[in-house]
Amino acid sequence: MSRASIVVLVLVCVAFAASWVVRAGANEGDAAVRDAFLVTLAAFLTLAIFSFMYRDNPYYKFAEHLFVGVSAAYWMCMGFWSTIVGNLVPRISESLSDFFQVPYSGGGLDFGLFYFSYRYFYLIPIILGILLLMRLVPKAGWISRWPLAFIVGTFAGLNLVRYLQSDFIIQISASFVPLFVDWHGFGHFFSGLSLAANGQFVAMLSNLVVFLGVICGLIYFFFSKEHVGWFGGASRLGIWILMITFGASFGYTVMGRISLLVGRLTFLFGDWLGIIG
Amino acid sequence: MKHKLKLILVLLLFIWGTAAAQSDTAPGDAAIAAPSIPPPAPVTNLQATDTDNDHGHAITLTWEKSTDDGAGANAVVAYDVWRWYPLEMDVVDSLRQDLAATRDAVRAFRIDLPRAERALEELQEDAAKLNTTRFRVAVPDVPGFTLTVDYALSKLADTIAYMRDNRPILMSRIKPEQQELAQALERLTQAHAAFPQNGEWRTIGKALAGATSFTNTGSKDQTSSDFFPDYSDLYYRVEAVTIDPAVRSEAVQVGPVQSKGQWFHTGKIPVVLFVVMFLVFTVTFVQLAKKGTDLYVRPLSGIEAVDDAIGRATEMGRPILYLLGIGVATEVNTIASFSILGRVAKRVAEFQTPIIVPCYDPIVMAVAQEVVKSSFLDAGRSDDYRQESVFFVTNYQFAYVAAVNGIMLRERPATNIYMGKFMAESLLLAETGTLAGSIQIAGTDEIAQIPFFIVSCDYTLIGEELYAASAYLGREPVLLGSLKAQDWAKAVIMVCALMGMVATALGWPAFAHFFQVTG
Numbered sequence: 001m002s003r004a005s006i007v008v009l010v011l012v013c014v015a016f017a018a019s020w021v022v023r024a025g026a027n028e029g030d031a032a033v034r035d036a037f038l039v040t041l042a043a044f045l046t047l048a049i050f051s052f053m054y055r056d057n058p059y060y061k062f063a064e065h066l067f068v069g070v071s072a073a074y075w076m077c078m079g080f081w082s083t084i085v086g087n088l089v090p091r092i093s094e095s096l097s098d099f100f101q102v103p104y105s106g107g108g109l110d111f112g113l114f115y116f117s118y119r120y121f122y123l124i125p126i127i128l129g130i131l132l133l134m135r136l137v138p139k140a141g142w143i144s145r146w147p148l149a150f151i152v153g154t155f156a157g158l159n160l161v162r163y164l165q166s167d168f169i170i171q172i173s174a175s176f177v178p179l180f181v182d183w184h185g186f187g188h189f190f191s192g193l194s195l196a197a198n199g200q201f202v203a204m205l206s207n208l209v210v211f212l213g214v215i216c217g218l219i220y221f222f223f224s225k226e227h228v229g230w231f232g233g234a235s236r237l238g239i240w241i242l243m244i245t246f247g248a249s250f251g252y253t254v255m256g257r258i259s260l261l262v263g264r265l266t267f268l269f270g271d272w273l274g275i276i277g
Numbered sequence: 278m279k280h281k282l283k284l285i286l287v288l289l290l291f292i293w294g295t296a297a298a299q300s301d302t303a304p305g306d307a308a309i310a311a312p313s314i315p316p317p318a319p320v321t322n323l324q325a326t327d328t329d330n331d332h333g334h335a336i337t338l339t340w341e342k343s344t345d346d347g348a349g350a351n352a353v354v355a356y357d358v359w360r361w362y363p364l365e366m367d368v369v370d371s372l373r374q375d376l377a378a379t380r381d382a383v384r385a386f387r388i389d390l391p392r393a394e395r396a397l398e399e400l401q402e403d404a405a406k407l408n409t410t411r412f413r414v415a416v417p418d419v420p421g422f423t424l425t426v427d428y429a430l431s432k433l434a435d436t437i438a439y440m441r442d443n444r445p446i447l448m449s450r451i452k453p454e455q456q457e458l459a460q461a462l463e464r465l466t467q468a469h470a471a472f473p474q475n476g477e478w479r480t481i482g483k484a485l486a487g488a489t490s491f492t493n494t495g496s497k498d499q500t501s502s503d504f505f506p507d508y509s510d511l512y513y514r515v516e517a518v519t520i521d522p523a524v525r526s527e528a529v530q531v532g533p534v535q536s537k538g539q540w541f542h543t544g545k546i547p548v549v550l551f552v553v554m555f556l557v558f559t560v561t562f563v564q565l566a567k568k569g570t571d572l573y574v575r576p577l578s579g580i581e582a583v584d585d586a587i588g589r590a591t592e593m594g595r596p597i598l599y600l601l602g603i604g605v606a607t608e609v610n611t612i613a614s615f616s617i618l619g620r621v622a623k624r625v626a627e628f629q630t631p632i633i634v635p636c637y638d639p640i641v642m643a644v645a646q647e648v649v650k651s652s653f654l655d656a657g658r659s660d661d662y663r664q665e666s667v668f669f670v671t672n673y674q675f676a677y678v679a680a681v682n683g684i685m686l687r688e689r690p691a692t693n694i695y696m697g698k699f700m701a702e703s704l705l706l707a708e709t710g711t712l713a714g715s716i717q718i719a720g721t722d723e724i725a726q727i728p729f730f731i732v733s734c735d736y737t738l739i740g741e742e743l744y745a746a747s748a749y750l751g752r753e754p755v756l757l758g759s760l761k762a763q764d765w766a767k768a769v770i771m772v773c774a775l776m777g778m779v780a781t782a783l784g785w786p787a788f789a790h791f792f793q794v795t796g
Contacts, residue, residue, distance in 0.1 A: 049679070056686040064679040071673030079672075098387045104380075107498060135643060148606070148644050155607030163609065164555070165548050165794050172770055173792035176777030214774055221741045223574050223749075224764040242739065243731075250728035257704075 005058075012059070016044055019272070026274065043272040046264055088126070092119045175214045177207040213241045317345035317353050317517045319526040325513050325534040328492055330545075330795065333538035334505040335494040336513070343517040343526060346486050351519050356484040358491050359514040359528070363468035363476040365461065372458040373500060379450050386444045390437065397433045400426065462499055469509040472533070478514060491515075507536050544795030551766075558765045563758030572757050579718055579736035580746045583694070586716045587624045590691035596631035597621070598690035600681065600706065602697030602721065603674055606640040609744075610722050614697035615648050616747035616756070617720075621694060622652035626661060634667040635684060637677050642669045678702040682709040695719040695734070696743060699726045707733035720746060 023036035048063035097104035128147040135144035181203040220238030227235040320340040328335035346353040413423040495505020512532030604611035636642035653662035693710040703726040719730035720738030730737045748756035780788035
């Protein structure tokens with residue numbers, strides 16, 4: 001560790017302690033010291049992440065590892081409590097439900113001669129989960145491919161129908177737009193020509209853009225034919241329409257990101273430094 | 278004398294009141310005795326049918342509006358819908374509530390008994406430590422309320438004894454109560470068939486003026502208070518109601534009708550037809566590809582750059598970073614990314630270049646490990662495969678970004694490949710990759726993220742190019758066949774869009790109706 005690094009570390013520690021003391025003095029109540037520590041820690045971690053803009057450094061590494069470790073542990077706990085305890089346990093065992101203090105929600109089908117409990121269905125995910133863990137056993141690792149194949153295959157099949165419905169058929173019917181809206185001849189069209197948003201001209205123009213956008217966009221994504229001649233021209237028009245759409249989307253999303261930055265700056269200058277109210 | 282006077286006054290009032298009520302010329306009293314507006318006309322052509330395309334447990338009522346709907350002093354403001362309930366339904370409800378209460382009590386005892394036992398032990402220990410019982414204990418959740426320790430000890434002991442004695446009794450009650458409920462549920466069908474004996478009409482909902490239908494749905498769960506029995510005779514009534522709730526039309530009755538589930542959802546017929554069409558296309562082109570027919574696929578610059586990028590990494594002696602995004606293994610874009618990862622890993626194995634695959638999801642990691650392992654095996658370099666090169670980072674989006682950004686700056690990969698589902702992290706990752714001086718190739722079908730990749734990556738696969746990439750890289754018959762099938766499906770869309778435009782212009786709604794998917 002170089003001398004400069006030690007000096008910076010000492011300065012950071014002093015600044016942290018000073019901030020803690022000052023914030024604790026500014027706060028009131030029993031939890032003043034604890035709240036001051038938490039605000040100072042949050043500000044320190046925010047600045048540590050921002051320091052990445054300069055270059056990779058030990059403070060960024062500390063914040064990164066802390067963030068990754070805490071989040072991984074958090075999601076593991078969430079996975080256990082929401083998936084296993086929250087979803088599985090209430091469906092398979094009443095006594096386990098009582099143990100974890102979650103409401104039992106078992107059910108079944110009464111066939112008269114015998115009662116079939118739904119809980120047996122939930123043995124399937126338990127078995128698949130155990131098979132998935134078999135990859136931890138070197139000799140039996142191949143077994144874990146079975147649940148993986150089941151998961152990927154099942155959802156690929158389910159998604160085929162879902163996407164075909166939402167991204168194919170519904171999109172086709174949405175593109176059925178008339179190119180001539182409220183058409184009573186050229187005389188009527190030119191006499192009432194206006195750029196009003198609900199006017200005939202704008203309605204026809206937007207329908208034309210929708211129609212051309214769909215056709216030319218599809219031509220751009222047509223891979224079986226070389227994009228030359230009129231087909232290439234339509235493809236180029238398609239990519240232009242896509243790029244204009246992406247540009248609008250880019251600007252819209254950047255505005256959202258700016259608001260996130262404003263949120264962090266408000267925290268630093270308001271909650272931590274108290275400069276803004 | 279006083280009582281006699283009272284009696285005479287009451288008699289006089291009674292006689293006057295009777296005469297006034299019979300008189301036609303008393304407007305004030307007429308308003309009290311008769312409704313201010315005439316009753317509206319009832320609905321006509323009331324029909325009750327099993328709701329189509331569902332799993333049962335629903336009945337749809339349709340009718341033609343009352344002639345007074347929407348106009349006049351007695352205008353209809355709503356339609357009251359009634360259903361005939363056999364009294365057996367109340368028995369079922371009552372048994373269901375009893376069973377739930379017993380279960381709750383057993384559960385509460387199971388949780389509270391150990392707590393009470395612990396509290397008793399702690400209190401006894403405190404008393405033993407202090408060597409006295411002359412102190413008071415605070416009652417939890419009741420601020421400022423205390424009890425003498427002797428009283429608290431005796432109360433706790435009583436409670437524990439009560440719970441120990443009664444818990445087995447309560448538990449033994451569950452099974453008979455379950456059986457009783459099951460028997461009552463079995464009796465429901467006969468009870469419904471006994472209409473109109475042993476039952477009553479109950480209002481189940483309201484349809485606003487102008488409505489001509491109402492759907493009565495319920496739960497299929499027999500233990501739910503909202504249970505709706507299938508295959509039972511149900512009877513309904515509809516009444517038109519005016520602004521004065523007391524003034525309503527004559528009730529129109531319909532029934533019996535039974536609800537049941539359907540095997541086929543007719544509203545999804547277009548989906549089936551397109552699935553079959555797509556299946557035919559795929560099978561045909563896969564067979565053609567297997568027979569060796571040359572199926573042309575236009576070059577994709579982003580994919581052609583992959584080989585160059587791997588070569589660059591090999592020459593520089595630096596690794597390749599491959600990111601599958603933040604999707605789960607069941608999403609289409611992640612599945613496409615697995616396929617591309619397989620091709621990239623095979624080339625990487627051939628060139629003996631290191632590959633790093635940090636994963637966001639544990640299942641994705643497991644699949645990615647298998648894919649990379651198989652690719653190394655296919656390349657004949659299974660010994661070079663390192664399982665730790667494909668690893669799980671975290672399931673939290675921005676923590677994942679922080680970790681990957683750190684890897685980019687520390688490992689300095691020569692090439693970053695982003696394929697799959699990316700959200701807000703797309704620009705954070707791609708910008709860091711640019712700072713690290715890596716060649717970057719991205720591909721996603723997330724419309725909102727494509728612009729960020731376009732501005733910060735060297736090559737970007739837009740939308741469906743991601744799916745085409747795997748077929749283009751591998752040129753395997755199955756993938757190539759499915760890519761061709763997709764192209765033909767796009768041709769069908771273009772033809773349909775053209776026909777739809779013409780049909781709309783000519784006012785033929787039937788064509789557009791064919792594409793209406795319900796449910």
